[in-house]
Amino acid sequence: MKKQYVLIGLMALIVQFAQAQFTLDGEFRPRTEYRNGFGSIIADAADPGFGISTRIRLNAGYNTDAYKFYLSFQDIMVWGENRQILPYDQNNSFAVFQAWADITLGEGFSTKLGRQVISYDDQRIFGGLDWAQQGRNHDAALLKYKKGKFMADVGLAFSQDYSNPTGFQSTSTVYSTTGYFSYKTMQYVYLKQAWENFSGSLLVLNNGFQKYDTNSNPDGVNSIQTIGTHLDYSKGKFGAAANAFLQMGDTVDGAYLLGLDLTYKTSDKVKLGAGLEIISGNDTATADSEAFFPLYGTNHKFNGFMDYFYVGNHANNVGLVDIHVSADFKLNKSSSLMVKALNFSGEQELVSGEKSLGTEIDIVFKKAFKGYALVVGYSQMFANDGMYELKSVNESAAADMQNWAWAMLVIKPKFLN
Numbered sequence: 001m002k003k004q005y006v007l008i009g010l011m012a013l014i015v016q017f018a019q020a021q022f023t024l025d026g027e028f029r030p031r032t033e034y035r036n037g038f039g040s041i042i043a044d045a046a047d048p049g050f051g052i053s054t055r056i057r058l059n060a061g062y063n064t065d066a067y068k069f070y071l072s073f074q075d076i077m078v079w080g081e082n083r084q085i086l087p088y089d090q091n092n093s094f095a096v097f098q099a100w101a102d103i104t105l106g107e108g109f110s111t112k113l114g115r116q117v118i119s120y121d122d123q124r125i126f127g128g129l130d131w132a133q134q135g136r137n138h139d140a141a142l143l144k145y146k147k148g149k150f151m152a153d154v155g156l157a158f159s160q161d162y163s164n165p166t167g168f169q170s171t172s173t174v175y176s177t178t179g180y181f182s183y184k185t186m187q188y189v190y191l192k193q194a195w196e197n198f199s200g201s202l203l204v205l206n207n208g209f210q211k212y213d214t215n216s217n218p219d220g221v222n223s224i225q226t227i228g229t230h231l232d233y234s235k236g237k238f239g240a241a242a243n244a245f246l247q248m249g250d251t252v253d254g255a256y257l258l259g260l261d262l263t264y265k266t267s268d269k270v271k272l273g274a275g276l277e278i279i280s281g282n283d284t285a286t287a288d289s290e291a292f293f294p295l296y297g298t299n300h301k302f303n304g305f306m307d308y309f310y311v312g313n314h315a316n317n318v319g320l321v322d323i324h325v326s327a328d329f330k331l332n333k334s335s336s337l338m339v340k341a342l343n344f345s346g347e348q349e350l351v352s353g354e355k356s357l358g359t360e361i362d363i364v365f366k367k368a369f370k371g372y373a374l375v376v377g378y379s380q381m382f383a384n385d386g387m388y389e390l391k392s393v394n395e396s397a398a399a400d401m402q403n404w405a406w407a408m409l410v411i412k413p414k415f416l417n
Helices: 002-019 385-390
Strands: 021-036 049-063 067-078 095-106 109-116 138-147 150-158 185-194 198-212 218-235 238-249 255-267 270-279 320-330 335-345 356-369 372-383 403-411 414-416
Touching: 356 385, 372 385
Parallel strands: none
Antiparallel strands: 021 049, 021 403, 021 414, 049 067, 067 095, 095 109, 109 138, 138 150, 150 185, 185 198, 198 218, 218 238, 238 255, 255 270, 270 320, 320 335, 335 356, 356 372, 372 403
């Protein structure tokens, strides 16, 4: 009789897994960095930085006809950061990176609720920021529609940190979490249509940031609206991508971002690129803010890998004009080399009247092995007078060499599928 119950249980389990799919995978990503001018100009008297960080992720997915569920845990460890035999994690970096459910509503509609990565197009305004070990996520609710090559998303978010709780209530709706990207409210509509060789998208986004009065008391929100499009064209060996965004609101007016990138494959092994991006900045002679803020994109992907601009810095400044050229070489079936040169200048003048900022060279080598990959990079900044002024560093006190080198191992095991 017991054997019958066991058989019935096994049959029920088989039926359950036949109707659903469970996946379990992970990621192990240590990265070694030598920083001698990464993010800003380093002084001659300062010692270069050197360290190793590791991202570890464990991801579980469960799919049925009715819904999809996804859960991702991560920890970011800096080698030697924890004192030995300490019973807790000193950097407190263990977190739920993603936890969402995507529920099928029928007729092409679904809703995605929870902590999730929001990424569109080339990730200029919304991106996962995968380069950063911690990545980027949002606690949001999405209503999604897809039919053929057309898609539409409506996103909503309301952020709260439950400060000063009393009983079952919070004493206020003040959002006291601070930072460049910490919004209190978010609403957006994203539309995209694709054709054979061309695709275009439209984004209408509103963000509300906690506002304070002159006495540092909470006083509503400052709202910023971002409206724009991304266009993508490719045919044969030629490709083109363009961005055009406007920004306006309580704290900014008339800000804009314009970008154009062209690519051409000279052969199966060589792809050349050239592009221009203009990001509006503030005129130092006026008090009005006309500086565009790229918000939640993968900013490391743009404007140089050394992160001198818009990666936790350069907000509400003189803007940027970025002219760049690149070459991608496929060395063999498992390795590639990318070389990129970027020339930077301010969209507006600095106090001295200077605009020229400098030139950066980025080199990235990738090698795929069986089950893992190795990525190595080197970047060097050739700063002009304007860069020293922008970063408030005396040129005579700066190091002669401003460079950054890194090596990263990427292993993504699939435990169950």
